Amino acid sequence: MSRTVSSKLTRDSLAALVSGNITAIHVPRFLDLRVCNSIANAVRASDRFSGPPGSRRLGVGIDSLPDNPQRYFDPGIDVSFILLDLLNQLSAVIGPIVFPTWNSRSLRPLVVHEHGSDFVVRPHQDWDLPKYPWAQNKLELWVNLGPPPTSSKVGGSFRVWDTAFDEASYKKHQGGSGPELLDTAVGKHKEHFFCGVGGLVVLNTALIHAMSPLAEDTVRMMATGFLSVDRTTVSLWS
Numbered sequence: 001m002s003r004t005v006s007s008k009l010t011r012d013s014l015a016a017l018v019s020g021n022i023t024a025i026h027v028p029r030f031l032d033l034r035v036c037n038s039i040a041n042a043v044r045a046s047d048r049f050s051g052p053p054g055s056r057r058l059g060v061g062i063d064s065l066p067d068n069p070q071r072y073f074d075p076g077i078d079v080s081f082i083l084l085d086l087l088n089q090l091s092a093v094i095g096p097i098v099f100p101t102w103n104s105r106s107l108r109p110l111v112v113h114e115h116g117s118d119f120v121v122r123p124h125q126d127w128d129l130p131k132y133p134w135a136q137n138k139l140e141l142w143v144n145l146g147p148p149p150t151s152s153k154v155g156g157s158f159r160v161w162d163t164a165f166d167e168a169s170y171k172k173h174q175g176g177s178g179p180e181l182l183d184t185a186v187g188k189h190k191e192h193f194f195c196g197v198g199g200l201v202v203l204n205t206a207l208i209h210a211m212s213p214l215a216e217d218t219v220r221m222m223a224t225g226f227l228s229v230d231r232t233t234v235s236l237w238s
Contacts, residue, residue, distance in 0.1 A: 030200035054116020100134035122180035126205035
């Protein structure tokens with residue numbers, strides 16, 4: 001594994017990711033496979049796991065705030081109890097985790113997405129940090145819940161660059177109306193790795209990052225959320 005990708009999730013490695021001393025965190029077997037299967041089965045059994053096959057989700061992301069707080073805070077779609085084993089493992093490794101508040105209400109920690117073969121994340125960096133007053137920085141967390149791939153050509157690898165454009169340069173290199181950047185603008189990625197079942201990845205969203213397409217007829221379930229780190233606190237929200 002590259003020296004710029006840490007294989008350990010600790011407060012020190014999170015701080016190193018924020019400061020730019022490393023470009024990613026990748027822990028290949030963060031969760032036991034039995035725990036992954038248990039969580040994935042509970043997600044599939046939930047009547048709130050909805051959407052077309054290959055793009056279903058459980059939970060509501062932060063984009064629902066502040067326009068639709070009723071939907072975001074609907075107790076019927078709180079997935080914390082389903083993801084309790086994952087949350088406990090995160091706390092066991094990095095210590096107590098704080099859930100930021102919005103109007104005195106705690107934010108949801110994670111959501112679960114099902115990705116099919118049409119899912120791809122084009123190269124981009126996040127510019128939405130000012131929307132989150134509780135976050136001095138924003139790291140993105142992914143945990144692969146399975147199922148195990150049936151082929152070696154599974155796709156879905158993470159790509160990370162040690163590059164960040166300023167706002168003016170970013171707009172010049174955008175490929176359209178969305179946040180995606182032109183391939184010619186970003187050049188070759190700094191790191192490229194696959195996250196298998198039970199694996200955890202944390203990226204600094206201020207750096208350019210992407211995810212390759214999954215192989216045809218492949219489905220993958222991922223728990224995702226955001227972390228913010230300061231000298232004393234690790235915050236988690238989605």
